[in-house]
Amino acid sequence: MALAACGQSAKTTSADGIAAEAPKKEFTIGWSIYAGWMPWPYAQEAGIVKKWADKYGIAIKMVQVNDYVESVNQYTAGKLDGVVATSMDTLTIPAAGGKDTSVVIVGDYSDGNDGVVLKNANSIADIKGRSVNLVELSVSQYLLARGLESAGMKLSDIKTVNTGDADIVGAFASPTVNAVVTWNPQLSEVKKAQGAKLVFDSHQIPNEILDVLAVSSATLKANPALGKALAGIWYDTMAVMKRNDAAGAAARAQMAHDAGTTPEGYDSQLKTTHLYYTAADAVKLATSPELMTVTDRVRQFSFAKGLFGPAATSVDAIGILFPGGKTLGDANNVKLRFDPAFMQMAADGKL
Incomplete structure (x- = not known):
């Protein structure tokens, strides 16, 4: 810069x-x-x-x-x-x-192309206390913040793990990773993982x-x-x-x-x-x-x-x-x- x-x-x-x-x-x-x-x-x-x-x-x-x-x-x-x-x-x-x-x-x-995906969860509220893999300081973190806001939480309620967009799918395949935020086409792939659930996406924040x-x-x-x-x-x-x-x-x-x-x-x-x-x-x-x-x-x-x-x-x-x-x-x-x-x-x- x-x-x-x-x-x-x-x-x-x-x-x-x-x-x-x-x-x-x-x-x-x-x-x-x-x-x-x-x-x-x-x-x-x-x-x-x-x-x-x-x-x-x-x-x-x-x-x-x-x-x-x-x-x-x-x-x-x-x-x-x-x-x-x-x-x-x-x-x-x-x-x-x-x-x-x-x-x-x-x-x-993005009208659903960006999303928060959790394993073994029912809603965005279940993200509290988890480590979340995403591209830090990108729109993924913004989407996460808006999702947390919708559930009365803040970014301080979770921990972020900076992960390149090309590495997100591989990271979520690991049993130790249970929360990611990403965009398509990676989003389509992570949603296929066993136990995965889309709990918040960009459809909820148009434009x-x-x-x-x-x-x-x-x-x-x-x-x-x-x-x-x-x-x-x-x-x-x-x-x-x-x-x-x-x-x-x-x-x-x-x-x-x-x-x-x-x-x-x-x-x-x-x-x-x-x-x-x-x-x-x-x-x-x-x-x-x-x-x-x-x-x-x-x-x-x-x-x-x-x-x-x-x-x-x-x-x-x-x-x-x-x-x-x-x-x-x-x-x-x-x-x-x-x-x-x-x-x-x-x-x-x-x-």
């Missing part, structure tokens, strides 16, 4: 606070396996990425990073121009690390675990063609993916293959993913008061858990800019921007 912050300070900034950056032609976007993000690698394989990149005279490469948090870290360090992530992790890793970041696509929210495409604000400002191409790619892919015919089934089957699951397994995961298939629906959320409300809840949790870093003395340390010029936090230190401009262009047919 320090490297990202130093890199930012070396650049000149304009009136909007975004660092100046030289235009370029080649871009890399990082992705990791998750139901709502599989359209990106499919788009590259199907030629949709090339179609839209060619239209704007640029080249875009979708890069898989096996570990989700590592993908966000690589973006923060400047190794990627953009990354798919949750809005919370976008706030607490790059934005908190000083990297000015713009959300250009609101893709989906709070929001999955987005985040891009460097400086890169986006210097290269608006990137934002246009990415919006074109996404909604072109959404149009194919939601089709109830052979073409739609083939697209989803390829996404399933890329995710390491069966078409049936992937369709099951999509049922717990609320995808914003149309640009108009995504813009509606991005410009709604609800987005500010849920983002405020997420930032309050993040600051309380120290995720803004030791230098942050207040929940308002990081400015978050919303459409219409509304802000949460320090308007003079905006590091996270919800920018619906490219989604709006897609909705208006102006890409």
